[in-house]
Amino acid sequence: MEGLVLYIGNKNYSSWSLRPWIGLTAAGIPFEERLIPFDFAAGNPLFRDISPTGRVPVLHHGALRVWESLSIMEYAAELFPDAGLWPEDVGDRAMARSISMEMLSGFRALRNACPMNIRREKGKIKLSEGVGDDVRRIEEIWRDMRRRSGGPFLFGRFSAADAMYAPVVSRFDVYDLVSNEDTLEYMSVVQSHTAWIAWCEAAKAETWIVPEDEV
Structure with a gap:
């Protein structure tokens, strides 16, 4: 299985990046972190190269791109069902x-x-x-x-x-x-x-x- 790569923005400001990062980290799911800082007000043009929305976070898994924080965690939970990202009941x-x-x-x-x-x-x-x-x-x-x-x-x-x-x-x-x-x-x-x-x-x-x- 190819590794997961999670692209995030500044840790100080990016609330949406925090969500999948802390979820995967707390569950012990392995991933590579790649941080691309915001470059306000124009935004960072690199975001467009890695994400169809031009925003972070986005998860790369081989050729697959998964964006939006909750979707990233849902995908990771399916890949690692024993990690406990969601409750058992x-x-x-x-x-x-x-x-x-x-x-x-x-x-x-x-x-x-x-x-x-x-x-x-x-x-x-x-x-x-x-x-x-x-x-x-x-x-x-x-x-x-x-x-x-x-x-x-x-x-x-x-x-x-x-x-x-x-x-x-x-x-x-x-x-x-x-x-x-x-x-x-x-x-x-x-x-x-x-x-x-x-x-x-x-x-x-x-x-x-x-x-x-x-x-």
């Missing part, structure tokens, strides 16, 4: 996919108001309408899934669903958006994972700077 898998799709398609107010920036100094900002609703819904998801599974992650052990919400952990922390004990406990669990620590250390070591209004 069929009902849990359905729930995990449901909340992952909700992350994929929703929470735009939070994303727009609070772009991922791991190096950003922690502190509150003036939030636009709708951010509070997004925060409350995400907290509800985290609380309900962990109570259902018994934790510590959303479905017991780390899964693709946790990977999909990983950038939100950074946003909640950096922009100081939450104070609920259950929420903070889940965030602490994610932030203690070796894959999370490795990504954040690499992000903090980067020297590229992108203005927040261009992220």
Whole structure:
């Protein structure tokens, strides 16, 4: 089997790159990482050469190109069914996919108001309408899934669903958006994972700077 090659953007800023990277890393799925930094505002022309959308992340597997974070993890889960990217129970898998799709398609107010920036100094900002609703819904998801599974992650052990919400952990922390004990406990669990620590250390070591209004 040819190896997997995952193309990503800046670790400090690229929330969509973080999702498959931390999912595959946490599951122990082998892949080669290739980072192509953003070159705002024009974008990096190299993205067009590697991805049909001109964006990252994108997974190369031989001649195959798989783009979009959730699709990348779905493909990796099929290649490595014993890696545990998704929960074993069929009902849990359905729930995990449901909340992952909700992350994929929703929470735009939070994303727009609070772009991922791991190096950003922690502190509150003036939030636009709708951010509070997004925060409350995400907290509800985290609380309900962990109570259902018994934790510590959303479905017991780390899964693709946790990977999909990983950038939100950074946003909640950096922009100081939450104070609920259950929420903070889940965030602490994610932030203690070796894959999370490795990504954040690499992000903090980067020297590229992108203005927040261009992220």
